[in-house]
Amino acid sequence: MTFWQRLEQPAQALVYGATGGLGLALCEQLLARDDVARVWACARHAETHEALAALARRHGPRLCRLDLDPLAATDVAARLAAETPRLDLLLCASGLLQGERARAEKSLAQVDQAGLLESYLANAVLPLLLIRQLTPLLKGQHPCQIAALSARVGSIGDNHLGGWYGYRMAKAALNQGLRCASIELARLNPQSCVLALHPGTTDTALSRPFQARVPVDKLFTPAYAAERLLEVLAARTPAETGSFWDWQGHPVVW
Structure with missing residues (x-):
């Protein structure tokens, strides 16, 4: 039985x-799904984003845009609780490979303390703070899927090339954080399932500087990557909480 089949009412996502x-x-x-009642679209500047505004015009109150920065002190659960008593689906689709100081380092000589910290905050700390802040809406007895975008390069067992120190380290830390959260949330909601997901190389701003050597059939559109990730997520059960999966539905070694 898929996640969608386990729902007793349309999902709050x-x-x-x-x-x-x-x-x-x-x-x-x-x-686009009839079994989704509402989607909360969140980001630091979600309320003024043009593409989200266009989506809101098409879907009306089913899409709620919310400016949110999990790294800032906030009580987002209280803000949402006025509208919904629960969340059935929580997806963290943010990530950072290169930023103000973070870089895709090729050697130890390029490793920089400020870059490591920037990557760690964006890739590991932010998703865990988001889950922590929303825990009041995740606990209970309802089917609940929680997932964050990890990356295969965060796998220690799969690392045969080295490099990308900050990004690899931050994603490995994220994986451990999600594993810890899965254990705690299983006690708070036995029907919860926490997942780390690898979307493959997707044609977004994050990967664009590194796409030259990616085979055409391995560079995914955002729509295709989203479709695959939702299929993988829907197939996972509470018995698989705390696990790491790629876009094909294959487990990824830690």
């Missing part, structure tokens, strides 16, 4: 990173 290519595609595909 929240997508963080909704202004990015993959996050926007996830919002679009969730809104």
